[in-house]
Amino acid sequence: MGDTLRPGGREDAAAGPDVMRRLILFGCGNFAQMAHHFFAHDSEYEVAAFTVDGEFQESDSFRGLPVVPFEEVVECFDPADHDLFVSVGLREVNRRRAAKVREAEEMGYALASYVGSRAIVSTDFRPRENTWVMETAHLHPGAEIGRNCIIWSRSTIGFNSSLADDCWVAGALVGESVTIGAGTFIGLGATVASFATVGERNVIGAGALILKDTGDEQVFRGAASEASPVPSSRFSGFNG
Structure with missing residues (x-):
């Protein structure tokens, strides 16, 4: 039996295709709960435990582990x-x-x-260390994703675009040939x-539109909707 490539990128000659690697999750917040669900139900890993910095540990168990x-x-x-x-x-x-x-x-x-x-990813896509590409995300051919990047559901990374390390894309549209710092x-x-x-280290808020290059450490806010002066009790519904 030939060597297998473990998720995360390390070869393990002793592991066969039916051997599940054991996994430790750092964190006990919402993302850790999400990670536990998907690693447990949609990966070759068996989640063995959670870990957090000792000063923030509130319990000896979490989600039964x-x-x-x-x-x-x-x-x-x-x-x-x-x-x-x-x-x-x-x-931070x-x-x-x-x-x-x-x-x-x-x-x-x-x-x-x-x-x-x-x-949806190309057949030759290989995730780098600590990268997360969630269901319904779409990485076009030629898209390059750095290590420790989080690509949330319904995100699109366009053709020949690149994300450097440590980015987070939360349901956004990134066009073609874009470079993200x-x-x-x-x-x-x-x-x-x-x-x-x-x-x-840009922060591009929900609904923001970036049409030109940006500098480092810039913050962009999308336009928030304003409440109508008409109360919902007087709203007659939609046509049709």
Whole structure:
């Protein structure tokens, strides 16, 4: 039997196609709950435990699995037998997740990645470390995704576009031949026009429209809808 490529990118000659790798999830928030669901039901991983920084640990168990302090995780779950996925959100504009990715690697863990079975990706797409491509996301041919990038449902990354490391795209449209700088967040319903270059650590809010290049550490807010002066009790409904 030939070698197999483990999710996350490390070859494991001892593992066969029916052997499930064991996985540790860093975090106990909403993203960690989501990651647990999809890794458990739509991947080759068996989730073994959660881990958080000891000062933030509130319980010894979460979703029926043990929670161990991150400072002790190596003693409890050998990196030789377990991979790790850092499932924390947007704190410090992706910097906290990036820092934990580096710490996990220094501990010796291989970092898992997830590509949903209902995501649309090219047959030659290979996710890098700690990358998450959720169901219904669409990565066009030639799209390049850096390590530790989170691509949420209904996101589209256009032809020949690239995301640097540590980005988060939350249901946004990125046109063709776009360059997204490291650590950038792009919110729900936002659009980045084709051929634009977005600087590092940008925050592009929900519904924002980017038509030209941006600098580093810029913030763009979408236009919020305003409430009508007519109360809903007087609303007669839609035509048709």
